[in-house]
Amino acid sequence: MKVACTVWLGAKGVKASDLSRFLLKEEQTAAYSVEIWKRFRKWGGVPTGITQNIKDLLASREIENIFENSDFILMLNQAAGDRQILAKQLNISPYQLSYVTNSGEGEGLLFYGTTIIPFKDKFDKNLKLYSLMTTKPEEVEKREKEMEAEKHEGN
Known part of the structure; x- marks a missing residue:
């Protein structure tokens, strides 16, 4: 290896x-x-x-x-x-x-x-892949809020 x-x-x-x-x-x-x-x-x-x-x-x-x-x-x-x-x-x-x-x-x-x-x-910041890979705290927080909102919409 x-x-x-x-x-x-x-x-x-x-x-x-x-x-x-x-x-x-x-x-x-x-x-x-x-x-x-x-x-x-x-x-x-x-x-x-x-x-x-x-x-x-x-x-x-x-x-x-x-x-x-x-x-x-x-x-x-x-x-x-x-x-x-x-x-x-x-x-x-x-x-x-x-x-x-x-x-x-x-x-x-x-x-x-x-x-x-x-x-x-x-890297195109509009791509979903970008939002999943970013380590910028403000962008991570935004992604987590969006994911939480999507989860609640699905219920």
């Missing part, structure tokens, strides 16, 4: 990013996180990490190992300081960096091994 470890960079509005930051802040939990990451990969698992700022992730040499051993990275809009760090760490060209510089929704870079793929995905 092929295993891909994922680090989501620049994720917005995701509460898990705060949890990752706290887990990686203390030496003991950071060391434990690295060990679990390595074991899960060895066992065929797909460990996933989310961070809004790469500086948080790379504050520790141990945690840097997680980043360096990640086969798959999805990178969204990045702050200037984070872009500089990432450009150096991942050998990103200035052209490729434009996809994570003041980028809009659905724009970024995908990394798989040594392959870097820029993307711009404009």
